[in-house]
Amino acid sequence: MTEWVMLTDFALAGVLLLAGKVLRVYCPPMQRIYMPAAVLAGIFGLALGPSGTDILPWSQGFASNAGMLTAALFAALGLATDIPSPKSIAQRAGSLWAFNQVATVSQWLFAAMLGLFLATFIWPGLNPGFGLVLSAGFMGGHGTSVVVGNIFGDLGWSDALTLGLTFATAGIFVSITVGMLILQLALKLGLIRNFTCFDKMDDYQRKGLIAPGKQQAVMKExxxxxxxxxxxxxxxxxxxxxxxxxxxxxxxxSFSDQLQIPNFVTAFIGGMLVRSITRYTGGSRYLCDNVFNHAGATTTDFLIVFGISAIQITILANYLLPMLVLLVGGILFTLFLVLWVAPRMLGGDWFEKGIFSWGWLTGTVAMGIALLRIIDPKMNGTVLDDYAIAYVPGSITDVFIISLMPVAMVYGYYAEAVAVASVYLLVVLAVWRFLLCRSAGKLAVE
Incomplete structure (x- = not known):
C-alpha cells in the first residue's frame, strides 16, 4: 500500500465521518437515539463499499487500517495511564474493580460456553470459539473485535472479524436502546430522581455540540x-x-507458531513504559494527558468507520440464526450482571455505576458516559474517577483474556479455560468480600 492509497482511505473515512456528523446535527431521529456520528459514517461506508453498491474507491486492503488504528489506540491509552497504588484501589474503587472483574470475566466465559454449546449440539459447523465474537464486540467494541478477529484469522477462522465487528455495531444500538428502558424503569422505581430526557435537553446537547461559551481548549502548551x-x-x-x-x-x-502476541498488548505495555520513563525523568511535566485521551478517541472514531465498512454481508447470512441466539443470550446475561450482581457488590450508589457499566459492557465507555450524563448532566459524581482508578489493574486481565481465550477455544482447552476463569472469579469475590469491603468500611468510619 503506497502512502497515497492510505491517504485516500483516510480521506474517504473523513468524508464519511463529516457526513455522519452533519446528519446527526440535522436529523432529529438520529439525535433521539443518541446515534454516534462514527457509527453513521460506518453504515454509509458499508452501504457504499464492497458489500453494498461498491461506489467508494476503497483500497483493496482498506480493512487492515483498523488493525493499525487499534495499536495506536492502545498506545495512546498506555501513554495516558498511571498505575494507581493498591491503597487507592482498595479504598476508592475497590468494589467497582471487583465488579468490573466479575462482569468482564463472566461475560467472556458465558459467551464462550454458550457458543461452544451451540457449536456442539445445535450447529456443529460453527467454530468452537464462536461465542467469543459476542464478548469481543460487546465489552471490547470495534477495537477488541479487530484484535480477536485477527487472532482467529491467524488460527484459520477468517469470518470472526466480520462477526465481531457486527456484534460491536449491534452493541452500540443495544447499549442506548435498552439503557434508556433501564433508566425509565429506574425512575418509576425511585432509584433515580433526575432524568434528563431528550425533550429537556437544549439544542446543543441534542445535536452533540458544545455551546461556544462552554468550549474548552483541547491541550495546554x-x-x-x-x-x-x-x-x-x-x-x-x-x-x-x-x-x-x-x-x-x-x-x-516468531518464537511459536501456536501463540501469536497481539500488537495491542505490546502497544499498551509500551505506552505505560514510556510514561513511566517520562515520570522518572521529569519529562511528564511537558506532556498533556488530554492530548493522548483525544488521540485515543480520534483513532476510535476512525476505527469504527473502517470496521463497520469492512463488514461482509455475505458472511453474516451464513451465521444469522446463531448470531441472534447469541445476541439475545448476551443481552439477558448482561442485564443479570447490571440489575442483580451490581446492587449486591456496589453498595448504596450502585445504580449510577451500574448504568455506566451497562454502557461499556454492551457498547463502549463512551456509551456508558452518555447514559450517565442523562442522570448526572453536570457529572458531579465520582463514577468516572473511580472507573479510571479501577481500569488499570482490570486491563491486565483483559489483555490475558483477549490474547489467550481464542487460542484455548480453537485448540480444545475448554475445561482449562473454564477452570482458570472460575478460580479467578472466586479469588476476586473473596478479595472483595474479605478485604475491599472492610477497607471501604474503615474509610467510611474515618
Missing part, C-alpha cells in the same frame, strides 16, 4: 514553538509506541 510544537511531540510518542508494538509483537510471535 508545554513546549516552546521556537524549538518544536507541543502537539508534534505527542504525535511522535504515539507513532513510536505504535511502531514498537508492531515490531515487538512480530518478534515475540
Amino acid at each position: 508545554t513546549l516552546s514553538a521556537l524549538s518544536v510544537d507541543s502537539f508534534a511531540i505527542h504525535v511522535a510518542l504515539i507513532a513510536v509506541v505504535t511502531a514498537f508494538a508492531y515490531h515487538s509483537a512480530n518478534y515475540l510471535s
Whole structure:
C-alpha cells in the first residue's frame, strides 16, 4: 500500500465521518437515539463499499487500517495511564474493580460456553470459539473485535472479524436502546430522581455540540514553538509506541507458531513504559494527558468507520440464526450482571455505576458516559474517577483474556479455560468480600 492509497482511505473515512456528523446535527431521529456520528459514517461506508453498491474507491486492503488504528489506540491509552497504588484501589474503587472483574470475566466465559454449546449440539459447523465474537464486540467494541478477529484469522477462522465487528455495531444500538428502558424503569422505581430526557435537553446537547461559551481548549502548551510544537511531540510518542508494538509483537510471535502476541498488548505495555520513563525523568511535566485521551478517541472514531465498512454481508447470512441466539443470550446475561450482581457488590450508589457499566459492557465507555450524563448532566459524581482508578489493574486481565481465550477455544482447552476463569472469579469475590469491603468500611468510619 503506497502512502497515497492510505491517504485516500483516510480521506474517504473523513468524508464519511463529516457526513455522519452533519446528519446527526440535522436529523432529529438520529439525535433521539443518541446515534454516534462514527457509527453513521460506518453504515454509509458499508452501504457504499464492497458489500453494498461498491461506489467508494476503497483500497483493496482498506480493512487492515483498523488493525493499525487499534495499536495506536492502545498506545495512546498506555501513554495516558498511571498505575494507581493498591491503597487507592482498595479504598476508592475497590468494589467497582471487583465488579468490573466479575462482569468482564463472566461475560467472556458465558459467551464462550454458550457458543461452544451451540457449536456442539445445535450447529456443529460453527467454530468452537464462536461465542467469543459476542464478548469481543460487546465489552471490547470495534477495537477488541479487530484484535480477536485477527487472532482467529491467524488460527484459520477468517469470518470472526466480520462477526465481531457486527456484534460491536449491534452493541452500540443495544447499549442506548435498552439503557434508556433501564433508566425509565429506574425512575418509576425511585432509584433515580433526575432524568434528563431528550425533550429537556437544549439544542446543543441534542445535536452533540458544545455551546461556544462552554468550549474548552483541547491541550495546554508545554513546549516552546521556537524549538518544536507541543502537539508534534505527542504525535511522535504515539507513532513510536505504535511502531514498537508492531515490531515487538512480530518478534515475540516468531518464537511459536501456536501463540501469536497481539500488537495491542505490546502497544499498551509500551505506552505505560514510556510514561513511566517520562515520570522518572521529569519529562511528564511537558506532556498533556488530554492530548493522548483525544488521540485515543480520534483513532476510535476512525476505527469504527473502517470496521463497520469492512463488514461482509455475505458472511453474516451464513451465521444469522446463531448470531441472534447469541445476541439475545448476551443481552439477558448482561442485564443479570447490571440489575442483580451490581446492587449486591456496589453498595448504596450502585445504580449510577451500574448504568455506566451497562454502557461499556454492551457498547463502549463512551456509551456508558452518555447514559450517565442523562442522570448526572453536570457529572458531579465520582463514577468516572473511580472507573479510571479501577481500569488499570482490570486491563491486565483483559489483555490475558483477549490474547489467550481464542487460542484455548480453537485448540480444545475448554475445561482449562473454564477452570482458570472460575478460580479467578472466586479469588476476586473473596478479595472483595474479605478485604475491599472492610477497607471501604474503615474509610467510611474515618
